[in-house]
Each structure stands twice: as structure tokens, then as C-alpha cells.
Amino acid sequence: MSANSLAYSEQSGAEAAVELGQETTPTSSAGGAAFGLFSTDFKKNEDLKEMLESTKESLKLEAMKRVVGLIARGKNASELFPAVVKNVASKNIELKKLVYVYLVRYAEEQQDLALLSISTFQRALKDPNQLIRASALRVLSSIRVPIIVPIMMLAIKEAATDLSPYVRKTAAHAIQKLYSLDPDQKEHLVEVIEKLLKDKSTLVAGSVVMAFEEVCPERIDLIHKNYRKLCNLLMDVEEWGQVVIINMLTRYARTQFVSPWRQDGVFEENSEKAFYDSDEEKKEGAAQTKPYVMDPDHRLLLRNTKPLLQSRNTAVVMSVAQLYWHLAPKHEVSVVTKSLVRLLRSHREVQYVVLQNIATMSIQRKGMFEPFMKSFYVRSTDATHIKTLKLEILTNLANEANISTILREFQTYVKSQDKAFAAATIQAIGRCATNISEITDACLNGLVLLLSNRDETVVAESVVVIKKLLQTQPSQHSDIIKHMAKLFDNITVPMARASILWLIGEYCEHVPRIAPDVLRKMAKTFTSEEDIVKLQTVNLAAKLYLTNSKQTKLLTQYILNLGKYDQNYDIRDRTRFIRQLIVPNEKSGALSKYARRILLAPKPAPVLQSAFKDRDRFQLGTLSHTLNSKATGYLELSDWPDVAPDQSVRNVEVVEAAKEWAPGVSKTKPAKSDDDKFYSDSGEEEEAEGSDSGSSSGGSEDSSDSSSGESESEEKSESSEDSVKSSSQSEKSSDSGTDKKKKKTLKNKKLQQGKKAGKDGRSDEGQKNGRLEKSGSGSGSASASSEESSSAESSSESGSDSDSGTDQKRNTKPKPIKKVEETQKKEREASLLDLDDFSPAAVTMPKSSILSPSLLSDLEGLSLSSSTTPAIQVSSPVFVPVRPHELLHRMTGKGLAAQYHFPRQPCIYGDHMVSVQLTFNNHGDHALEDIHISEKTSTGQSIHCFRPIERLEPEASVTVSVGVDFNDSTQAASFQLCSKTERFSVSIQPAVGELLLPVTMTEQDFSREQGKLVGMNESSATITMAPETVSSQPVSKKVVSVANVGVVPSGQDNVHSPASKTSDF
């Protein structure tokens, strides 16, 4: 110990002495406090030493407690080592534990003395009590003394075969400790890991995978045999282990399976989709390359992790979410959305990490989070970094349909007291404006209004953003540039001033009169400006000199002269360069000829993009992703392999349980042999599969067969089973497996039933310990009596009988539907998860209605006067009906169905238009292309069309918004809806209530406006209601559901004043 640590402990000694006085020992403390700084330290440790060496247990314990107190506070207690280490063999378990704590802390410093304790641990390793064995191993492996490495190695090897899973778990932890102490032991340790990976205990699984990740993450081959076991155990592993295993399996899956994200060809994940359009498939099948079929093991992983989205542990939910993100087919990823949004309710720190991940996701997949947009609205109580992240996500989610809602929200944010956040909002508005061309103008106007804001940061940010926006379309906006030039005198933030100067210079031809004047002003104040402003002044001067040298020649000379003698060398350099470039003289040579082309070259507009754009290079949920830089020990997620490695490596040899089965079984389902629990699970699964084996969802089961050579088995199955011959070609690869298996399955069924009796007995046992069914056995053992299940089974069997024989032959459209129904009935008690997998894309969220107010009026709100003006303002609708109206029935539309509803939002396309949301569904069996509205309407209303939909896949749906100007009449707007091949005449019939816009006004305003209305504008109705319901709620609810109106706050109780305006009010 060096001098400074001595001084430190002296100080602490004094402190500790005082605390001693407060604590329990009266003997020494009185003296200690009196002796003061110099002697107490010594004194006190002497005292502790004495207590430790006494014969009384309670004194020793008391002393150890105080020593631990010292350690906890970070004080040095190392000189007590000899006294403490003697107590390592104490009978008192609490004392012993505290000694362990001490040993682990100081053994590294006092290696020789620490060796004294080793024999005690070696003895404890043989103790009959598993807790003592485990804790001995824990401490032994935590003592970082290189000499005992061999002893540790031996102890770990022994503990890895211990009968108690708890001790084996400790062994797994010890592996990592030994590895960090001595990396040379890796080879031996990997052997132990390999052994422990085979362990069937859920307690061990998490820890050993952790050890695997730390010691030998590259030995992916060790996982093969354990892959299915880990997938099946996952549900029962403790939550921390789940996180580690899921992360490891994500990495594993990326090396072993082929990508499910194929862009080309008809999307045909897991071949379930295939039979919806099998007709077509049949024709195309031959021409196509082999369709993608998901590896059953891949599917197994996805299926078994999905329930974990419901975990209470946020880390588990996040890791499942990233697994789906990185592994699942694109249309399945959205199942994680809800759970991620749920996490936002958690602690602030959790929110932070989750929002970051959502930000990355939302760049690539807007649709995933759009329905939950409102969950990302900022609250004034949020921490700043949470606010910024939410803003980021809202910006990412912005599209034509929701932009007005988002902008309205942004208006509130701009006025926030948190100026940094307000500035970030302006940036966000800028990004929205560049991304969505419809609103660029409106945004620009709004931003210009912000220029008169009082806060400098807001103004500066607006200028910068306006500059970027103007670059995209400068010609139309010379008035904005003029406006900015006028404001120039009042703006003091250097960045903003520089931006304005640059703008004027760049577009000096659009503002030929103002530009020289600005330059004149700048020449006056040049010396007192910031560097960045000076540089831009020089720039402006040069540009003006080139375009308008008559007026500015002298000014430019003057500024260049000022710059020449500036203190900043950057400015001097620039000045000299500019002078050479623009003022022609004999030395300047060739370059000055091109001065104009150099300085006034058209500059590409900057692309405003998300700060999270490049984060997707990191695996989601990792530390590296959060920091956006590679953390130590980060393991890259590999790209999908082009060709899947051999699948058979994951097959496990038959173990005991399977022997009771028919001999053929071992080939089909390796995972089932693991454990009783999983045995029952897989049995059940098999039934489920059996019942729908005709439907090719059984494709997820064909692993072993297809591995034995797909083409071969295909041929075989065709020749042996004539009935299958006509089955669609595209399904072949999966069918071939199933068909063959079907025979086996049938055989198995018989066996299974016999087996079932035995299983039921077991599952009854299982009921007692209760955990069994949750573990994924799927039999619902608590509820389903054995009778029930066996009858269900037999019925499923008969179902599969008939299916396999007949249905397979006419493998046509109606079949899948029937199948699904059938399965639904039967599978009620089997896992519903399978069902979910069954119809993957079908879950389309009903779009929460969000559309566009007239943007200009919206952004006018940005001017800060709104709090005082009593004027009528358009407000957000009180109630939005979700009931859609039929536009085009799928029968008349030949598969194309369309519905419309009124989102009750002002239209972005124009003040006079009512926005209507159209939802197209393709119920047909082939993709529809180029859906659009033909321009002319028969009835004279003008319609702002949506962008043509290029392609609508079968079963897909898409929502677009259009604006219709109904001219304030309830006359239906008729138009033609066209696809590439067909034309349908349709019409939208507006209800009078939908032509209105809700507004906010005071009661007085209301009565005033009411007076102005006469005759034609009145539309009245009488509502009769029972006297007991005369409270304000039901009435207003009724009213708002019929018409799009706002509620005027009223002093009287029974007056309901709906406020609204028509579009040309």
C-alpha cells in the first residue's frame, strides 16, 4: 500500500470511528473518537482483529458485519486478512458467508494467505448439502489466484456432473470465471461446456449458454444437437437465461437457415399461402425456381419464442422482438409491435432503450408502428432525450395520410419551454417537408412565421431548415427570401445570419434588388461579425460581383480588403482565394474563366434523413445499437447463407423414450424424445399436424425427409402414391415430406393411443406440480380430461384419414378454408399459436383514422398569437366513426373490394375538399396491378386522386386517402375505379354530417354565428329520448356520431351546441 492510500485510510479511520460510536460497541469507541486522527485507524482494526480472534461466535459475526460495512463503503480492510481467513471453516453459516464475501474481495491482493483457505473449500465441495457445495465452488472460482487454476479446473469438471442442477449451474458460471483468469484453459473448458449444453435442466440452460457466448461463441457446431432442445426448453428457463439463449439462437439461426425475405417471385412463406392460390401456382410452378419453404427448425424457434412477448421482463420482450426482426418473414414481424409499445409504459430507462430500437425499426417499416402513433406523442413531463426520440419516431412515421395530425402535434411542441426540444421539432418539420412534397409549401409558410419568434434558438433553427427546404425549389420562393432579408437585422444567432447570407447569395438572381443592399449593410458591420458570418459575407460578395458587378464592385473590393486583414487565417485565406478567382488579372490564368461556374454551380439539395439511418448495421437490442458504435465483445450477426447448411446436423439420435414408439418415428421427430414433457408436446403437435396434414402447413414437419434428398423423395412419393400425382407442383417439396409421413403418422396414431393412457397418468401427476402444461405441453391438462383428449384425438385421426386420401387429389381453392375451420375446431385445446402462424398476414390493424386538416390553416397556428384570439379555429374531431361504407363489392369488383369511410380530418389537398379514406382489399386469387381513379367524374365534383397502386397482392389490403369536393351538396360523387384490366363505376355518397369540420368557439361566438345562419344552411332533426337519459353524454355522443361537429362548452346544462363549418364557411 502506498502513501496516498494510507492517508486515505487515515481519514476514513476517523470517520469510521465516529460511526463506531454510533454503533454497538461501547468499549473502544469512546476512546476512538477522543484520540482523533492519528491513532484510531490502528486502534479500530486492532479491535476488530481481537473480536475476530475471540471464541464467541456472536462477537466474530459482529466484527465480520462491520468489516463488510467497510468493504461496502469502499474502505480498505485488507490488513485484517489473516484474522478473517481463520474463520473460513466456521460452522455458523452467516459468518461463513460474510467471510466468503471478504475473501472474494481481497484474495487477489493477498494470494499467499488466500491459499490457506483452499483446503476448506475442497472439503466443502464434497459436502452433502448442495447449497454448501455450490457456494464453495462459487467462492473457489471467484478467488483470482492463478496458482489454483488446476484445482479450479478439477472442481468445475466434477461439479459439471453433480446430481444437483443448482451445482451444475454454478459450474457453468465458474467456467467463465476460470476463462477470464486463464484463457489457456479454453480447450478443456469447451469440453465442459459441450457436456453441460446437453443438460436437460432448465436451471442450467441459461448459464451454460452464457458461458458458451463468453468462451467459445464461434463454436456454433456445439449448438446443432441442442438446438431443438433449447427451443423447447425456452419457455421454462428463468427469464435472464431466456434473454441470453434467444440472443444466441438469433445468431445461430442467421448462419443455418436461408433468408425468408425473398423479394422475387410470388411470396410463399411456409407454403401456407400457396394453397390460397394453388391454381395459379400449378401453372407457374414449373417455370419457377424452387419456392422458399421455411426450415421447420426455423419455424420452431419463431413459434416457441412468440409467447415470451408476454413476459413481464422487458429484456425478454426486447430480445424476442429483435429475434423476430432479424429472423421472421417480413409480414410476421408486426406481432412484436404491441408488446414493444407496452414497454413504453415502463421505467424511463427502459423507454429510452426501447424507443431507440423502435426508431431504427420505424425507418424500415413504417406500417408496423403507424397504428400506435399516438403512443409516441410527447408529454411535457418526459425527459429531453425521451422527447427527442419520440420526435424522431413521429417523423419516421409521417406519411401523406397522417402528416396533418403529426404537424398539428408538432405545433404544440414548437411552443415548448424546452428550447432544445423546440429546435429539434423544427428540424423534424423540415424532414417531413422534404419527404412529403404535398406539404412542403405549407411547412415553409409555417416556418417563415416562426422567424418572428422571440426565441433565438427557434429562429436560428427555422432559418437553417428553411434554407435547406428552399434549396429544393428556389424559383418559387423569392418572396420568402425577401422576407428573410428583411428580418436579417433582428436575427443575431450567427448560424442563422450565415444561412440567410448564403441563401441571398445563392439565389441573388431572384432578388436582384435586395441582395446588393444586404451586402451594403454587411460591409458596415463586417468587423464585428462572427467568423462564420464573415465567410458567408465574402461568399455573397463574390457571387454578387459575378452577377451584378456594376452595383457591387466597390463593395466587394471593400469587403475583400477587410477580409485580407482579418485576424482569422481562414477568412484571410478565403479572401485571397476569392480575389484571385473573380478579379481578372494577368496572374489568375485559366481558373478565373470558370469562376462563374465554380461559384454559381447548381447545388444539389441536402437530404434530411434520420439519425437512426445507419443504426441497422447493429443487432437490435444490443449495447452497440444503443451507443451506435461497436462495443467490446459485440458479435456480428452474419448474413443469411445462400444455401442452407445441412439440416440433419440438428437431428438427435433416438433416446430412451422414443424406443417405445414405432421404429419409424425416430426419423420424423427428433425433438420429441427429449423429455416426458416434450414428449407429450410433440405428440400433440403431431396430432395437430396429422389433422391438417393435407394442407401443406405440414411442410414445417418434413425436416428429416427432405434432408435425405428432396428430389429423390419427391419421385418416390409420386410413384408410390398415385393419388398425389395431381397435387400442385409448387407444393411438392413440402408435400413429398408430408405424404410419406402421413403413412407413418397413421401408424403412429395407433401406437399413440395406446401410449396416451400412459401419458395421461403422467400428466395427472403433472397437474400436481402445475407447471407442466405451461411448459408448452399444449394439452391443457388441467382442463381437458383424459376422455376429452382421447376423443378429440380419434376425431382428428379420422379427419386426417379422409383428408389425405381424397382432398389431396383436388387440391383446389375451397380446401384451405375448410381446413382452417377444421383445425380450429380440433385444435381448440392444442396450441393456438399454430393457428396464428397459419394465417400470417391476415391481421391488418384497422387504421386508426388520421387524416389531414388543411395544412395552411394548421400551420398558421404556429404563429404564437393563438392563445388570445377568439377566432374560430378548426379543432380535431370529437368522435370518429370507424364504420366503413361499401364502395365496391368483391363480387362485382372481380376480387377487388373497396370500402370508404370519412376520417373527419381536414383534407390536405385543399380547403374545399373532404377527405375520404379508401381501403382496397384483394379477395381474388391473383395480384391486381395499377389501381387508380380515372380523372373525370360524371357529376362534376373534383377529386384529388391517390397515387396509383402499382400492385396489390391477393389477400393484401391497402389504404389510401383521396380528397373530394362535394360542393357542399349531398350529391354522390361518381367516378371510375380502374385496374390494369378492368373498370368499375362507383360512387361515394356523403352524409351531410361528413361535410362539416368541427371548430372551437366560445358560446358567445356561437350564438353570434348562429344568428347569421338562415334557411338553407339549417338542417334540423328531432331527438326523442326517455327522461331518465337526459344527461349530456348520450345526446352529444349520438350527435357526434352522425355529424362531424365540435362541442361548444355551454353554461346551461341541457343545451348542446355543436359547432362546425362547411368547407367554404
Add this chain to the structure above:
Amino acid sequence: MIHSLFLVNATGDIFLEKHWKSVVSRSVCDYFFEAQERATEPENIPPVIPTPHHYLISVLRHRIYFVAVIQSEVPPLFVIEFLHRVVDTFQDYFGVCTEAAIKDNVVVVYELLEEMLDNGFPLATESNILKELIKPPTILRTVVNTITGSTNVGEQLPTGQLSVVPWRRTGVKYTNNEAYFDVVEEIDAIIDKSGSTITAEIQGVIDACVKLTGMPDLTLSFMNPRLLDDVSFHPCVRFKRWEAERILSFIPPDGNFRLLSYHVSSQNLVAIPVYVKHNITFREGSSQGRFDLTLGPKQTMGKAVESVLVSSQLPRGVLNTSLNPSQGTYTFDPVTKLLSWDVGKINPQKLPSLKGTMSLQAGASKPDENPTINIQFKIQQLAISGLKVNRLDMYGEKYKPFKGIKYMTKAGKFQVRT
């Protein structure tokens, strides 16, 4: 995984440290203090801070920073979740989680931390297991221990560790067998200036206090389970059963635990139980501002709105306020500019109001934005979503337990923009 843990109090002192691997010098916390200085508010410290050799992941709870030191890649949520679990455990053991409580029980804290992590990887975080390993300190037990010399530390491996129900200890015995369930719903809402709802959603939890002998197997069913849109469960709940029948079937842990948290599907219209009439104005050039606030109940299904607390962060320009509440008390802190008004119960006949003037800094321009008003309230005997428990049954044990279910609605993040 987790290398070390430092506990830092609000004044920036490290008052406890614990290392699971080799010792990391406490100077690593300097990076944390740097970030603390840079952040204007305590909440603004980024949860993840990189340093040259380590990464610091911190959570702030009860005005204590729990700073974990990490050396290599680990999911940040893993650490954050664990740290929160540590805080929950402390709270469970000591009743409160304060600096004083931790210092008083430093030995128990150390023993707990030792059991919760091994080599930085969580070992036992389930409260039932921990309580068998280390008994929570009670006054009675301390007295008994000093007399008999027995200890707080269990000698046997808790049975839960190895069993299939790790969350429940065996051999539980009670003379009064009781099971209480609290259905607590929170309304998160943002109300705009005109009083219309911008966003509103209901989040709920079911907290349970189960004191039942033996190994009871409970099922809980709802009248209207379809209301629950997204749920997360305590590990004891059988997922398959929920998926198939919408019934919660579980062997409960002993004592207090959170059975379920849920989110009510967003299709339903959320009833907003209170409304606010406000008129807050600042005039340009004047040093006075008007403040006028009235609260009233709406859509409360006939129940009383209680424990109402209104708070608002007034703009920096406000020097002081002179307000007059019609009921309750109000305080205004001229330093933090935080106005809070403890209203109590809302009487529908006589609506509570807070009226008066604010004095503004002379010469300062008027604030851009009116302050946001945060409201807290409670409504007893009501689950605002309409969720109702249908029945609770117990299997596996012979006795008849006493069962109780309580409903409550609270304001979550309930904000009114003015």
C-alpha cells in the same frame, strides 16, 4: 455481464459499492458525474454512458442512482431490468429504498447482492427464493437473533430453486387463508386546449396479495376478457390456458406480486372522468397574469373523484402567485416554479376552483406557451374500462379461502394542454 455496482446519492456521493469480478476503481464514476453535471435535470442523464474501458448503465429511483459497470456487449435492457429488480427487492425487504435504509442494512444488502448475481449473471431474483435464503430483517427477529445466536441466513437451498414452481416456497402455512386482488387502472391522456382528447388509453394491472396454505392452484376468469388487448404475465400464469380459454390459471407466489398487466384495446372510447376549465393569460408588457382553473367531474359512473392533485410547471417568467383556492391547499415554489394544488375530493355541486393572479418579471416578454397541467386523481370501486372479474376458484387444497377483489381507477400521465 455486470461487473460492479455503485450506489450514488443525490449529492453525488458513492455510498455503496459491490464488485462481482475484479475490483473496478470508483474513479470510473467520474464519467457519470460529468454526465450528471451536463444534464440540467436529474432525469436527463443518459441511461447508457460509454467510457474508454467500461460502459455505465444507470437507473434513477428514489433519488438514488444505481450505476452498473459493464465491460462488454450485453443487452442494455438486461442490466436496466435487473437494476430495477434490485430496487424492488430492497423495497420489499426494508419497506423503503432510501440511502438511510440501505446504510442501516448494509450487511443484508450485501448478502442479497451476493445471492442475486454470480459472476455478474443473475442467479436468484425471485423474491420468494431470496426470502428463504436471507430472511428480511424485522425487529422481533433481530432481538431473537441476538439472544439465541441464530442467523438470518438459510442453510438449505430454497426448494423453489429446483422445483417447477420456482416462485413459490414450500411449506407455507397460514391460519387465515386469504387472497386479495386489486384491479388498478390508469388513464393516460393528453387533452388539448379546447378540451378534446388527443390521445387516451387505459393501462391496468392486477396486483395480488395471496396468503394461502400449501400449494393452491387458482383460476381467475373475467366477465369480459376481450377488453384486454395486450397482456403481460407473472411467470406463474399458464400461457396456453390463457390463449385457449382466456382464463388466468396459476399457482401463486406467496405474498405480494403483480399477476398481470394489461392494455385495453384502443378501439374503445376512453371515458375521461374529469374536465378542466382553464383561463391562463399573460399580457404583453404587463407584469400581471391571470390564472383561473376549475375542475369538474364527467363520466365517472356515479363514483366520487378523490385525492385530486393538480400540478403545473409555470413559465420561468412567473415570480410569484397569489391564488385563491375554493377548497384544498395550494403551494407555489418560486425557485422551481412548480405550482401544486391539493384539491381532495371533487364535489359536483360545488366545483373546486383556483383563481387569482400571477406576478411576472417586469420587462420580460410574455411566455410562448401556457403551462401544461398535470392531474392526479383516484376513483374507488371502479375500473374505468369496465373490466370485471367473474370468479376466482381454488383447486388443490381443501380449506375455504377468503377472497376479495377491489377495483380502482387512477390518473396515469394525465395532461391538459392550455
